[in-house]
Amino acid sequence: MSDYRLYWRPGAGSMVVEAALRLIGAAFECVRIDEDSALHTPKFLALNPAGKIPVLELPSGQVIAESVAILLALDETFPEARLLPPHGSPARNVAVQWLIFMTANIYPDALRLYYAPRHTDDASPEAADAIKRQAIKDLDRDFAQLASAISGPFLLGSTMTITDVYAAMLADWHRPAMDLPEISDLVAQVLKNPAVAKAWHNHEYGC
Ligand SMILES: N[C@@H](CCC(=O)N[C@@H](CS)C(=O)NCC(=O)O)C(=O)O
Numbered sequence: 001m002s003d004y005r006l007y008w009r010p011g012a013g014s015m016v017v018e019a020a021l022r023l024i025g026a027a028f029e030c031v032r033i034d035e036d037s038a039l040h041t042p043k044f045l046a047l048n049p050a051g052k053i054p055v056l057e058l059p060s061g062q063v064i065a066e067s068v069a070i071l072l073a074l075d076e077t078f079p080e081a082r083l084l085p086p087h088g089s090p091a092r093n094v095a096v097q098w099l100i101f102m103t104a105n106i107y108p109d110a111l112r113l114y115y116a117p118r119h120t121d122d123a124s125p126e127a128a129d130a131i132k133r134q135a136i137k138d139l140d141r142d143f144a145q146l147a148s149a150i151s152g153p154f155l156l157g158s159t160m161t162i163t164d165v166y167a168a169m170l171a172d173w174h175r176p177a178m179d180l181p182e183i184s185d186l187v188a189q190v191l192k193n194p195a196v197a198k199a200w201h202n203h204e205y206g207c
Helices: 014-024 036-040 042-047 067-077 090-114 125-149 162-173 175-179 181-190 194-202
Strands: 004-008 028-032 055-057 063-065
Touching (some): 014 067, 014 194, 042 055, 055 067, 063 067, 090 125, 125 162, 162 175, 162 181
């Protein structure tokens, strides 16, 4: 059986996938993609037609894109690693709810902030600035909602799940989120985990 293969770039959402692979203890190799143009080659588009990172190639040869889909697939394959609480538990429902909340809301908010000109057909700097201002408001609102659900220090209390790592990654993309004590405490605790800290460092994250 060959290793997992993770397509990644510094600063990207591949951080949480690398952290998951390290938490599991799975063997993996990394394919670093720095240039945007490399995301639009026929070879990469065959892996992920959306031309986005992260992408994970499984030992079976199957390829999965979308960060949360990858995390759920890894959790299903390695339930003993407890990336998420056990199937059927109320805690799992909460962890998955907030994972999906983040991928459906906070991640796209951040993309609007970082890639503002893509989100308007008005090429003026003012239009991009308006997109950014709204993205920041949405990030503030969505992080406040997430913070209100955190039992402390982690989402579910004393046990870290991959949902916490996902939250920490997104908080690093919107540093005002760190002004929320629930979020800054969660990030500090997440970074005490050596597997997460290694992935964080490899992705050249701050905090
Ligand atoms: N919904 C996707 C979003 C992936 C995404 O937008 N990734 C960014 C990096 S964090 C990317 O590949 N950006 C390159 C681009 O859009 O050109 C996921 O959760 O995996």
